[in-house]
Amino acid sequence: MTPATPTLLRPTDPADVSRLLAGARAVAGGTDLLVQRRAGAEMPTLVDLSGLAGTRPAVVRDDATGELTLSAVHPLTDIADGAARAFPALTAAIGQFASTTIRNRATIGGNLVTGSPAADTAPALLAAGAVVDIVTPDGARRTVDLADFLLGPRRVDLAVGEWVTSVRVPQPPAEGGFRKIGGRRAQAISFLNLAWQWHREPDGRLTGVRLAMGSVAPTVVRLRTAAAALEAQIPTQDVVDAAVAVIDADISPIDDLRASAHYRRRCARGLLREALLPPSPGERPDQYVTPTTREKNQ
Secondary structure, eight states: OOOOOOEEEOOSSGGGHHHHTTTOEEESSOTTHHHHHHTTOOOSEEEEGGGGGGGSOSEEEOTTTOOEEEESSSBHHHHHHHTTTTOHHHHHHHHTSSOHHHHTTOBHHHHHHTTOTTOSSHHHHHHTTOEEEEEOTTSOEEEEEHHHHEEETTEESOOTTOEEEEEEEOOOOSEEEEEEEOSSSSSOOOSEEEEEEEEEOTTSOEEEEEEEEESSSSSOEEOHHHHHHHTTBOOOHHHHHHHHHTGGGGOOOOOOSSOOHHHHHHHHHHHHHHHHSOOOTTTOOOTTOOOOHHHHHO
């Protein structure tokens, strides 16, 4: 039976949110609500945080440090516009997120708070060393590293009455990107996804290598072993082979309805290889093609 229609509150002043959240649930874009309601989730009162978007910019850059503060309540479209040149990995991830209609409503706060290991914004943010700014029920603030915020499927470090106000990342390097493998070109949950960032020195060496992958563990994870194999190296074929060979040390995929663990391991190696040694445009495989049942189950 479908749960009763919830009461919707829409504050426009951040100071009102903590009071309204007593006995209620925070939402921002709300793009996952219908799915959860169909699953029987009870939602007696919802506090819609999207009304706070007018109180702040979508993206703020600290001119002294280059740190980016990303609003957790602005639509992803606004975040992509504000971070287009400053954060290439996140911009690429948002460009492959669901569909234009959903990007116009979905938020970074909502995408992270769902705690999905397939969340498309999480790998780029994790690779960048993001921290999550949280407002507590008494109006105080606390900050949590994103790596500690993500606890498992549908589990995050967010207590009753708390809400996410922003996500901050140190200045990302100019070179970064994101790729995913999904079943179609829009509205596709990732079979797995990969975000990367690094500096490329004048001699071609990669430094500050940071990689993160989703849908290969209970949470989005850093590929630390593979990154260490690439650090201070020129990505020649041999170096890339060495990094790809150790990727299994950092992932623990499972079999589920979308793909087998074996298939995900194969895809993980392929995504990393293509990030480091991109094929020419004519050779690039279609990353959205649905694999056959046989491929997914191998």
